[in-house]
Amino acid sequence: MTARLARTVSSAALVLLTTACTNYYEIPIETPIRPKLDVSAFQRVLVAGFISGGTDDVDANLETTRLLRSQLRTKSELRVIDTDVLPLMEVANESNSQSSGGSAASGSGSTQTQIKDEKDLEPFERVFANVEYWKKVGEEYQQPLIVTGTVMFTPHQRNSIVQREEEVYDSFGRRRVVPVRTYMERKGYILRPKFVFIDGRSGTVMHSENFREEILYNANQTTPALSSYFELMDRLIPSFLSTLSSQKIKGTRILLQ
């Protein structure tokens, strides 16, 4: 009798304790994220274009310009200037040839075939420090904030051991899902954009940011390069936007009593 009473008392205590500990309320919140860059001096933004390289399957210059313009149009307070992309490769080639007495010019042919890796990009990156050029662009477009940079979108392959789930049935016909480790050949892409923010009034670089994202699929899976490009850009867009404008990220949290 005493033992049963003891069990009852301890069970009740345990239930009370558990109830007290798990009194919770789910609540929606919106986390405001302040912009990394003060762009209050600008009313307009010019996404000028990008120096791009990597695969020929995607024109990363045009696609990045289009995507950033459309995102800025809907998610920032800046007025987006619609214009053709600037011929940055030509400008870079011209300034390179001037600085090396005309020997470094390699302006002919497609830019996509010229730039295959990060090393190929280096000579072109000097264009972002060309203050006179950007000041001139700024004057032409009423001194906006200028967004430019480089975009490398390259195919990638990696063979490694991956864990996947497999359905198995035991002798009674019961289904179970078990983790199985297998060696797999995987293919995908790496996206490495560098966003450069230039003050259209002075032509100087205000801020720059590098990103790297990669995606891998099973080797037998066929995913168009453009889909992979958008999937990877989707991951970067919030970070890009948070540089220019305040964002509110919705979520839920658990309040405890």
Added chain:
Amino acid sequence: MRFHALLAALIFTMAASPLAADTRSDAKKQVEFGISVAQKGLWREAIYRWERATEIDPTYAAAHNNLAIAYEHEGELDKARAAYEKALQLEPNNSYIKQNYELFKEINDRTTRKDGQ
């Protein structure tokens, strides 16, 4: 015999610290009021209440957790991180606090991420 021992332990626990119980009870009132105002969207008032609760009882993990959420909602991310860390320090195995902190870190890391890190 075992029952008597259990009963004695229970009585001792309940009688041992009436002051601590009062402190927790006062802090809990602040926490409850904070929850009710936060649910109405009055986050500044909720912050005031939960700050009071942590002052009254600095060992009250739930108050620190709620305060962290309110700071997060107000965009005071450094304060939010400190409050979450305090809550986890007090109750390292609380799965609700851990979950809240993981979600907070995901947002915070994503927005401060640079150079592909």
